[in-house]
Amino acid sequence: MEPVSQIGFRLAPAALDAAAQEALLAQVLEKVAAAPFYRPVTPGGKPMSVEMTNFGPLGWVTDAGGYRYQPTHPVTGAAWPDIPEVLLRLWAELADPEIPPDACLVNLYRDGAKMGLHQDRDEADFSFPVLSVSLGDTALFRIGGTSRRDPTTSVRLASGDVCLLAGPARLARHGIDRIIAGSSRLIPGGGRINLTLRRAGPVA
Numbered sequence: 153m154e155p156v157s158q159i160g161f162r163l164a165p166a167a168l169d170a171a172a173q174e175a176l177l178a179q180v181l182e183k184v185a186a187a188p189f190y191r192p193v194t195p196g197g198k199p200m201s202v203e204m205t206n207f208g209p210l211g212w213v214t215d216a217g218g219y220r221y222q223p224t225h226p227v228t229g230a231a232w233p234d235i236p237e238v239l240l241r242l243w244a245e246l247a248d249p250e251i252p253p254d255a256c257l258v259n260l261y262r263d264g265a266k267m268g269l270h271q272d273r274d275e276a277d278f279s280f281p282v283l284s285v286s287l288g289d290t291a292l293f294r295i296g297g298t299s300r301r302d303p304t305t306s307v308r309l310a311s312g313d314v315c316l317l318a319g320p321a322r323l324a325r326h327g328i329d330r331i332i333a334g335s336s337r338l339i340p341g342g343g344r345i346n347l348t349l350r351r352a353g354p355v356a
């Protein structure tokens with residue numbers, strides 16, 4: 153089997169050191185005060201175990217109306233807060249120096265939360281990579297191929313890890329099997345926060 157590094161999955165372990173993780177978390181929690189985490193519901197009507205919010209011009213939402221990107225928080229109706237500057241810099245460095253991300257999904261995994269295998273395909277242009285930053289408890293992440301029949305590999309994502317999904321991996325099926333509770337002390341109340349930066353809308 154191909155190593156995951158050859159399908160366009162690039163992991164930068166501990167790209168953010170402890171101080172950078174603390175600084176980013178502080179900014180995230182400050183913005184979350186204005187755009188609180190809420191529990192999304194799938195188009196089929198099932199509440200997700202992951203809680204979500206977004207930063208940036210567009211945010212990913214799911215409800216009875218389906219999956220989509222929208223400019224406002226579904227509970228408060230307010231525009232999403234800005235994407236933290238440090239994340240914009242990471243994107244420029246690792247993903248695209250010219251075109252900034254327009255969406256930052258923030259996932260919160262508390263006790264027992266997980267995310268089933270899925271593809272990210274609600275964005276206008278799959279040629280842009282996705283950049284993900286993990287904070288807090290370690291996650292057991294699973295990634296396969298584009299087909300349900302493709303084999304999957306398990307990768308641990310720890311606090312401070314940054315991964316870039318580009319090329320073939322951009323449409324790979326992936327999910328979070330589980331979180332290792334108590335593996336980090338970063339997040340007050342425990343758990344894991346994942347930030348994913350995307351170009352969701354068309355490039356003007």
Ligand code: MD3
Binds near residue numbers: 317322324
């Ligand atoms: C592989 N989030 O929000 S991040 C998601 O840890 C999502 O919260 C997971 O899957 C999380 O959609 C995984 C790593 C990741 C993000 C996007 C990807 C892996 C990806 C897009 C394509 C392939």
Ligand code: FE
Binds near residue numbers: 270271272326
């Ligand atoms: Fe995803």
